[in-house]
Amino acid sequence: MSKKNYWKDIWKSIGSSKGRFLSIMLLMMLGAFAFVGLKVTTPDMQRSATAYLDQQKTMDLTVIGSMSLGDADQKELSAIKNAQVDFGQMADVTIKDSGDAIRIFSEPNQISQVKLVKGKHPKTRKEIALVSTLQDDYKLGDSFSISQTDEGILKEESFTITAFVNLPEILSTTNLGTSTAGDGNLVAYAVTVADAFDSDVPTLARIRYNDLQGLSSFDADYKDALRDKQDQLDKLLEDNPKERLAEIKADPQDEIDGNQAKLAEGRQELSDNQKQLDEAKKNLSDQMDSLSQLPQEQAQMAQAQIKEAQADLEKKQADLDKAKAELEQQAKDLSEAQADLDSLSEPSYSSYTRETLPGANGYEVYDSGSESVAQIGNLFPVVLYLVAALVTFTTMTRFVDEERNNSAILKALGYSNRDVIRKFVIYGLIASFTGTILGILAGHYLLPPVIADIMTKDTTLPKTQYDFFWSYSLIAVLLTLVAAVLPAYLIARRELSEKAAQLLLPKPPVKGSKILLERFRLLWDRMSFTQKVTARNIFRYKQRMLMTIFGVAGSVALLFAGLGIQSSLSQVVDNQFGRLTPYDMMVVEEKDANKDDQQALKKALQESAISSQQRIAFANLSVLIPNQSQHQPISVLVSDRSDFGDFIHLYETGTGDKVPVPKNGVLLSQKLASFYQVDKGDKITLEDADGKTFETRVAGIIEMNAGHYLIMSQQVYQKDFKNLEVSPAHLVNLKSSSSQKVKDQARELLTLPAVAAIAQNSSLVDTVNSVVASLSGAMTILTIVAILLAIVILYNLTNINVAERIRELSTIKVLGFYNKEVTMYIYRETIILSIIGILVGLGSGVFLHKIIMGMIGGNDILFGTQVDWLVYTAPVTVVVVILVVLGWLVNHILKTVDMLEALKSVD
Template identity: 50%
Template sequence: AQTERDQLEIPTYHVYDRKTMPGGQGYLMYSNASSSISAVGNIFPVVLYLVAAMVTFTTMTRFVDEERTNAGIFKALGYRTRDIILKFVLYGFFAGTIGTLLGTLLGHYFLSGIISNIITQGMVIGESREYFYGDMTLIALGLSFVASVLPAYWVSRKELKEEANLLLLPKPPVSGSKIFLERLHFIWKRLSFTHKVTARNLFRYKQRMLMTIFGVAGSVALLFAGLGIQSSVRGVSKRQFQEILSYELIVAQKTNASSQESKQLTNRLEKSDIKDYRPIYSKVIEASLKGGRDKQTITMMVTDRTDFAPFVSLRSIKQGESLSLKKGVIISSKLAQLARVTVGDRLTLDGHSFKVAGITENYVGHFVYMDQASYQKIYGKRTSANSYLVQLRNPSTRKVQTVSRDMMDLAAVKAVSQNASMISLFNSVAKSLDTTMMILVVVSILLAIVILYNLTNINVAERIRELSTIKVLGFHNKEVTLYIYRETILLSIIGILMGLVGGYYLHQFLIAMIAPDAILFYPKVGLGVFLFPVGGMILLLILLGIYVDHYLRKVDMLEALKSVD
């Protein structure tokens, strides 16, 4: 009995929560997908609101200008200034309130349901419940009042400081001033008359200039960020599971397997359907990291060689250079990010501290790679292989499952881990983000249409007398259209360039924010992410140009030039 007692192994205890327990993959997928969507929901609405608020501000300003004569009549009839201001404030209040309530209902009971179905698609889970969030609704109402009521009050109060007789007259045109470009004579003298007028008018209407630039820039930035996230998400799967991790299976061997059982395993690994295999020491570690929300599962791999090629590609994420285990321990990029360590820092895992010699490119999961020399230095002992990295000649899902079943039938095999579980985890997050980004891309396109149409319409309406004057003076229809639309084109180009720069940094910020603890999104984006926002804006400008040209051809010049004096 004493002999049997002495031979007993000290048991290892595993404590699981809902995310880490065997069979808890679905809970983890749901948690990761919902947290990523939640992170997007904290950033995108802010940018959307700022861009929409600029459009609302411009619209309310234009409304007050259009009602200038009526305000003068009311003032002449003896109405108090505060009563006239109240008219504009109430208009902004009701417009903002109705719009907010419609948006609140759509957000609570339409968009949220669509996004929830996207997350839970393919999961065995009941229908999501819809709740009404009073605090969010109050915030939305407050922000709508800032964008619609305050501008109405501010602009009308400023206008009504004038006397009634002045309000009854048309608003005098904005006076021009000498611009910096005029001082550059070698450029200015080479410009045509219409180009000189365009250059001066750009700075003559400063408010509209800024609104157009920032409105277009905001829309392009949102488009770039949405498409960029889609590109980053789609680029991970191929990069991670074909170029970085090139094995299909990790076969764990029992430590107490007999020589005969081990030989059976070796014979199975030598069969023709196995392309290559490598014995390694593998260990799973659970650790809490500074930047992680929960305990992280980390896979440690130890080899007797200087690298894991061709099964794992160890490359620096920035320079792309190959990393060697001779220099020391190499950790995956997301692990380094959560642990907040860089090359040369020390990291403590599994109760042992070691120096980080390199950080390798990796997008799904956490890994620690080392050779036998590093392991012996950290743990004070050498270790023997307990697992095999396996590459299959046919990496199809069916073949992977077939080989996994064959391996599990062997007495020497303790467990078989497939990359399919990591792929499934990533695809669940990727699919939900991809569809959600598509919704936000559509919203960004609609916002761009509203911005450019609104600003162009206001620009034409405010300068109709000026346009009629040059038309009477003999300008052709094309020249009249370009006289005013050339400004929109130039300002939109500036906005597009600013939007691409802003979108790039917004995209980099978002992919760092929305990625779950075990996933790092691919930072590079495809060429289409740059071309689509630019092409979309150019197409929108062309369509608006056709509309403006058609509108100006029908203008009654004599009616527009009539004086109300």
């Protein structure tokens, strides 16, 4: 048989069904675009970030000592096997002109090498390199001045700017973490030479493990291995606080002991001198008594001499008293110095990963955002492909029916069943593979740049590199085969197994039967003719009915999920910081503050700018949460009241009821409870980074969107958490909660010796906003994809419906039906089925939205499922608009159809 005619027939079929061909192509393109795009975005971003971090030899772990790292610490850390260790300095100071906090590092040697953006590295202690984000405010060669406290460790306070740089440890440009200077929030960082610091004792140690090089920083294998390394490091440092404290105390204690010895010698010398003076006074007194026995003239001369001696003794006594007073003051000073030295508590050693390092918020956001995109990619394209497959199945069924005559002719010409079936498979292959290839290319090079650019906008990461992933492309091809090509084969095999003569005859109509509605005579008898026809046709064409319902439902569900995710994301900040934790700041006290400093803080908290404050106890508990690769921080809040007033509102999950601080057990934030898989009334055991365990009862689970929280009463703390060291703290609300007022008040409070730190909600807001922005960008694109899917599906199904029933429509038009009546005769079914599809889609969308929201957000952000009313109305509006436009198009098509030709088409 001639292959030329065979292929000519295939191309003719494609040319005569452009709408069908394009719809299949678009369906597969949208599916491949969403699947590949979402799947490759995460590895593209993570590979690019890992390459940058490896290039800069970024640290794996960092150790920061609260009292620096002594000789013993350095020796122990340097001895870690299979690792490189680099020691450095850092200091928090303020920019002289603005008063904003800036952290100055000594330039790293081998680990976490700075990325030079412009200029030259600092060479002297009077030169400095600023973070690249300050390029708009300063120029190379400008003078840069800082202010520091009397205990500041920088030798210089004025520098010359020689460069602008980026540190690979600090990726964010907007949230650099908290500080003990300025208003409590860092605005920038800088790098200078080690010689600029007044002390040669390092404050931090960066560690890079040889056996972790080559692993992606975001992979589970890296995180699991790093967790083991961190546990080993924490164990190594367990006994260091006691040794470091002894090392710190050694020289001052020697000095005090030496001064005490000198003091004892001085006291002994004074005692001896006093004895001599007392003896001289006694001798003088005896001489005065013997004056009466002398002649008057001699007595007068002796008396003059005695008075002169008395004056001399009084002067010596005065000098001796002054020396005694000075000695007592020295004794008091030594006693105070000894007391201060004795009051020194053991230093703390904290180990940090790239994600938990102070100021490393950008890394956490980047990791969380990219993983959330991957989670969306695990579900969203599945629904999309499923809907596309159902619609493609209907489309190919109609195509096979339309080609019955041509198939019969091919058979009559001697072509085998295999050749005839192959024609439809080829048609499906060309249409679907064209769309899939376009979708794969767009998924690799259009969607990832959009999402990646949003996620890296507020970071110092270089431009993301985009690779081609054959694995995901092959999966997309396989999904296409299953969704478009396999249905074409199965339908053609089922429908075209008959002989050529039978295929030349029209396909027998579906056998009529009573529908359920007809059994309700009271309703059925009152229905009009067109209503009865509509009801019968809906159930007569069951496949098309189901495809329309599920097609519309799938589109609405995807639209609802996409818009719902955006809506839920947009409400997180207001819900967390406006409804749940509306306090302006939390002031954490120094544990060892004296009474005078505490009184000064108490007075400052009563100033007119402060509206209200509540005293609590606070601790930051670092625990290893089940199924999490890294330690997670938990904010522990202890109150001696039944609630937190207007500062923190406690709402129970599920019911939304307000709950008090429990007298028995603790309140857990929702995400923390889900990680531990505990519910109200269960027992929970927490293990901190030092291996200490705390067991308590869960009294309730509360709403919290950002961070992990553990809330308890003072009684519960004393009973179950007494080994947890807490600090006094104050929740503060200002009369004016503007950003500038909060910063000004925080800057003022941080100057007080009794204030250890100030936590503002602004840093958490920045974190949440960064994650929200990155995910919202992705969902905007997917929402557009869902709208396009709805258009293609409804167009396709409407087109099939009209094509299948053109003879029926021609008949009723010939019988005298008006154009609009003819259109509504068939389109009424589409409208009814679409309404059912919308209702099913809204229900499915709520479920899909809830699942996706539970999958995204990272370790410590829980996105709620609340949505605006617009999320419900928008999908309905989109479908209605599409139906109206398609209704107009169908009406136009039916006006122009030659009814007589349509009636003769079977002949």
